[in-house]
Amino acid sequence: MKPISRRKLMTTGLAATAGLAGLATADLLAQRYGLIPPDHRGLYGPGETLTYAAQRLLTRHSLAREFPPSMISKEPFANPAVSPKDLLQSLPAHNHGNWPLTIDGMVARPTSLALSDLKSLPMRSQITEVACEEGWSYIAQWIGTPLIDVLHAVGLHPQARYVVYFSADKEWWDSIDMADALHPQTLLTWGMNDGDLPVAFGGPLRMRVSRQLGYKSVKYITRLTVTDSLKGFGKGLGSAEPEFGYAWYAGI
Amino acid sequence: MSAPGPSRNAANPRHSLLVRTTHWITVTSFFALLLSGAEIVVSHPRFYWGEVGNVMTHPLFTLPIPASRSSVPTAYSFLMPDQNGWSRYLHFQFAWVVVITGLIYVLSSLWNGHLRHRLLPAPAERSWRAYWAVIARYLHRTPQNPSEAHSYNVVQRTAYLSVIFVLFPLIIWTGLAMSPAFTSAFPLAVTALGGRQSARTIHFFVSGALLLFLVVHVTMVALAGFKSRMQGMITGRTATQEERP
Numbered sequence: 344m345k346p347i348s349r350r351k352l353m354t355t356g357l358a359a360t361a362g363l364a365g366l367a368t369a370d371l372l373a374q375r376y377g378l379i380p381p382d383h384r385g386l387y388g389p390g391e392t393l394t395y396a397a398q399r400l401l402t403r404h405s406l407a408r409e410f411p412p413s414m415i416s417k418e419p420f421a422n423p424a425v426s427p428k429d430l431l432q433s434l435p436a437h438n439h440g441n442w443p444l445t446i447d448g449m450v451a452r453p454t455s456l457a458l459s460d461l462k463s464l465p466m467r468s469q470i471t472e473v474a475c476e477e478g479w480s481y482i483a484q485w486i487g488t489p490l491i492d493v494l495h496a497v498g499l500h501p502q503a504r505y506v507v508y509f510s511a512d513k514e515w516w517d518s519i520d521m522a523d524a525l526h527p528q529t530l531l532t533w534g535m536n537d538g539d540l541p542v543a544f545g546g547p548l549r550m551r552v553s554r555q556l557g558y559k560s561v562k563y564i565t566r567l568t569v570t571d572s573l574k575g576f577g578k579g580l581g582s583a584e585p586e587f588g589y590a591w592y593a594g595i
Numbered sequence: 596m597s598a599p600g601p602s603r604n605a606a607n608p609r610h611s612l613l614v615r616t617t618h619w620i621t622v623t624s625f626f627a628l629l630l631s632g633a634e635i636v637v638s639h640p641r642f643y644w645g646e647v648g649n650v651m652t653h654p655l656f657t658l659p660i661p662a663s664r665s666s667v668p669t670a671y672s673f674l675m676p677d678q679n680g681w682s683r684y685l686h687f688q689f690a691w692v693v694v695i696t697g698l699i700y701v702l703s704s705l706w707n708g709h710l711r712h713r714l715l716p717a718p719a720e721r722s723w724r725a726y727w728a729v730i731a732r733y734l735h736r737t738p739q740n741p742s743e744a745h746s747y748n749v750v751q752r753t754a755y756l757s758v759i760f761v762l763f764p765l766i767i768w769t770g771l772a773m774s775p776a777f778t779s780a781f782p783l784a785v786t787a788l789g790g791r792q793s794a795r796t797i798h799f800f801v802s803g804a805l806l807l808f809l810v811v812h813v814t815m816v817a818l819a820g821f822k823s824r825m826q827g828m829i830t831g832r833t834a835t836q837e838e839r840p
Contacts, residue, residue, distance in 0.1 A: 385696055386684075387681075387684035387688050389685075389688065389691075390684065390687045390688025390689070390690070390691050390692075391684065391687070391688075392690070393691050394687055398774075398776045398777065401776075401778045402776070402777070402779055402780045405776075405779040405780040406779055407775060407778075407779045408775075408778060408779065408782050408785075410646070414646065414647075415653075416647055416649075418651035418652070419649075419651070419668075420649040420650055420651050422666060423665075423666055450797065467836075472646065472647065472775070472791065473650075474773070474775055474791060475639075476635075476638075476679060476683065477635075477638040477639040477664060477666075477667075477679070478635070478636070478638065478639040478795055479639055479643075479648055479649035479650065480646075480647045480648065480649065481647050481649050481651075482646065482647050498737070506622050548790065552774050553775070553779075554776045554779045555775060555776065556775065587680060588680025588681055588684075589679070589680045589683065589684075590683060590684060590687075594774060594775060594776025594777070595687065595773065595774040595775070595776070595777075
């Protein structure tokens with residue numbers, strides 16, 4: 344075996360130090376700019392962190408594609424996997440105006456309101472595509488109240504980093520970072536294709552996160568909690584999804 | 596006929612350390628991506644063309660396999676086990692591995708002349724006649740000319756270049772075109788392909804093309820001498836090489 348030359352030893356040492364310093368800097372920057380997803384630990388953490396960090400750097404303010412009315416799917420598909428049938432039947436099919444929504448956590452004015460109050464705020468309508476992680480997709484017109492307007496109305500604390508949202512279906516809850524929470528296309532959705540949002544599509548109230556896969560658009564929203572840390576929610580992975588084995592960030 | 600390349604010995608191996616390392620990382624990643632990709636397809640084994648597609652619309656084609664989700668109609672009365680969670684995590688993890696490995700390989704191959712000297716066909720070889728000569732030799736099972744044993748022929752070069760510069764870029768592009776976040780920043784990535792479902796369908800076919808390449812590649816390796824070729828790609832040296840003066 345050849346003896347290792349001093350020069351080689353020095354260059355290797357320097358390269359290793361530079362590499363470690365680089366990693367430490369990357370970690371510091373990532374922490375500071377919120378580029379680490381809550382499910383960053385474990386076997387698949389590195390890939391998940393790279394995807395989330397890369398997409399946050401590239402897409403912080405970009406808008407999801409919108410489509411002309413002619414492209415609205417004639418027969419959109421309501422994924423039946425998401426909600427058990429008995430829950431659907433227990434929901435009031437009519438008179439959705441009383442549907443309750445609680446907003447708490449890091450806000451100046453924790454609030455309980457009804458869907459009719461939400462509808463009195465400025466609304467937004469957009470035609471976007473819902474893509475399921477299974478691979479299928481459809482386009483619909485979604486009508487709702489931008490989450491950003493609701494958050495501003497209740498007064499957001501400056502240290503807020505995530506909005507956690509809960510479904511009437513207790514198995515489902517999720518969260519988004521402020522880039523998505525303050526994104527103009529993130530809607531508390533109550534209308535679809537010029538009508539009320541049908542129960543099968545998440546009515547009376549569904550969170551629509553336009554730049555992520557369908558599973559982030561949780562149905563039957565009853566509560567929003569603004570927080571600076573996801574540690575206290577469930578297993579601390581940011582959503583029910585990672586607890587089922589799915590990624591928290593679904594911008595893919 | 597190209598001039599024989601520099602003789603390859605211990606200091607100048609058949610495959611450089613960089614080629615060997617990136618080759619085996621890519622092999623590992625490809626199997627991880629193929630397995631996890633197949634698992635994801637099983638949750639919806641229907642393919643569409645255009646922007647949207649779901650069980651309410653006509654598929655372009657349907658794979659004759661059972662599905663792992665009850666919302667998809669298939670010809671089978673049973674469901675496959677649902678493995679989408681870890682499959683998706685694994686798929687995106689190894690997508691990063693293959694992209695980073697590919698970038699290191701392509702950039703260093705541009706830099707060190709590997710691409711120019713060992714992969715780009717020599718000017719004299721850029722003709723149909725040169726292709727036919729190689730194919731005829733394969734068909735007649737003519738033993739390899741010793742001067743060629745240490746350089747790729749024009750058919751090999753074309754196949755490798757197509758995999759590196761056509762199939763891999765295309766599968767990465769069509770993968771990104773399915774990302775609602777990526778396409779919010781770069782909508783042309785998906786509109787240029789004719790829509791999200793077209794991107795998914797092309798992604799599927801390109802993975803099939805890569806699998807076909809793998810099968811042909813391994814077959815050719817087996818015909819050329821599996822043991823010595825594997826040794827060449829693992830240690831960089833082959834037994835035949837050491838026998839040469």
